[in-house]
Amino acid sequence: MSDRTKVFILAGLCLLFAGLFLAVGLTPDNYEYFLSRRIPKVLAMVLAGVAIAQSSLAFQTITNNRILTPSVMGFDALYLLTQVIVVITFGGFSVYVLNDYINFAISVVIMLVFSLALFSFYFRSEKRNLIVLLLLGVILGQLFSNLASFLIMLLDPSDFTAVQMSMFASFNKIKMELVYLCGPLLLLICIALYRMHRVLDVFWLDRDNAVSLGVDVRRVTVIVLALSAVLIAISTALIGPIMFFGLLVTNLAREMLNTYKHSVLLVACSMIAVVSLLGGQWVVENIFSFSTTLSVIINFVGGIYFLSMLLRSKVV
Template sequence: MTEVAARAEKPRTRSRVIDWRLVVASVAVLALLALSLFVGQYDIFGADDGGEMFAITRIPRTLALALAGAAMAMSGLVMQLLTQNRFVEPTTTGTTEWAGLGLLFVLYFAPAATILQRMAGAVIFAFIGTMIFFLFLRRVTLRSSLIVPIIGIMLGAVVGSVSTFFALQTDMLQQLGVWFAGTFTDIVAGQYEVLWIVAIVVVAVFFYADRLTVAGLGEEVATNVGVNYNRIILIGTGLVSIATGVVTVAVGSLPFLGLIVPNIVSMYRGDDLRSNLPWVCLLGIAIVVICDLIGRTIIAPFEMPVSVILGIVGAIVFVILIVRQTRRG
């Protein structure tokens, strides 16, 4: 009966993935990305090397905005499903802080490490940190919606303190601040290409979407329908760790993005991962691009890091979500 019902649901689910609203949203996001290409202080039309600068800086920056925004929004969606908590995302579970610690370790023991080697260290540490977070959750008896992110924020604070101490002892404190600035100012051709890895991660999440959705219902339900719960948790954690590690190495921290986007999408579309994933990626891209455009223009000719604007907006949304949850009891 379950198999029959699942087969009957497949056509309906697929039909919801792409519709005219998604097409309109995609066009709007493409318009934002096109606008990003032509916003900046350098005169790409009047300067002799304008075309060269456009190819070296503007195009890579815009592609990085899209890839990083989609990756972090998708990571928040997956983590919220796996933890069954709407307040969870990489920056409220310590995943980003672990990735930064891994980056520090790689550069300390291998100062000449390539960007792929730095990324590998960040991904490994992010995976270890996220698994530690899940182990903590299994031992916590009180699993209220607010306790879970508090645990993650506390773990992240501890790891962040260790990173700061380590960076202070190794004269890398300034580098640590730059890495976590969450800015796209330094993105140029030759530095952003590693972000294309997150496109593969998004495809993998879409492939495992149904099993991740079932795992989000709990271990008992997942086991009853034949899903290997522990394996899916490992796969989901691995995908989130890869996305977080890559974005941390290339861009830095994008706080609360994975919290804002999935909550907004789920308010209107429910919790089906497969049909929500395109919307989550598009909205994540849109928010990052808008914040970047604000950062580029609000104090021109200087730039404000995207993480500053995201942090303000994300904190406000976080408080609103907490108040709503408290009122619902």
């Protein structure tokens, strides 16, 4: 089966699960209410899936390693810590918390600063060690998570409700204002990454080969890191943190498709993420009757897969 056929099948599965998610339980009497609730949820899952998939794939390419993703490096934990600090500083009912646009802008700026600071340290050295980078990201992510947990314990109940939605992945409380904001922004970033697909193909050959082929490694790295930080901010703002989801969908895309071309991988990886979120949430709601959550399943499976990849010497 060719890669093009696989991409078409994935596109069909995206449409199928989106249709199932929207259509189950609809009647002529309730369709207006059901669609008003489900369409924002579907849009949020589509946007979040594409954001996680593309940020993870681009991130793995510039680090030339298949176990590194922005979530594993602590970006999700940083987003939560940012939300807690904003609430503590300005209060749970301040404009910086209640205004989705201002709140999102603050989170994006902080995540951009963190990503550039972290990787300026890493890429400054000629003798780079990916294990050191991985350990540094995991340690910082755990630090951010522990700080956020400690500060949350100090919040009063009214302020706690302001950050509660950011603590866990949720597909039931979608802010339409963020969907309208993140949709055009995500489209622009996806176009930018797609236009860089040939450069990313060369990057996967390793840094020395990319330099010898005329790629400005430092410039491309900074651009991809900045775009990845914004994409993670988009996905976390829409549905919350899902740590290992990017790791799963990117490696599944590389296993399914016999190609190195990012023009195909970016599209296929995004579709796999959308199918996984829509299909998984449909199963959770209609088969498991909300007895579990999709984020728990993803983190459980992804954690096992992450450990198995760490034990394979070829990925590091």
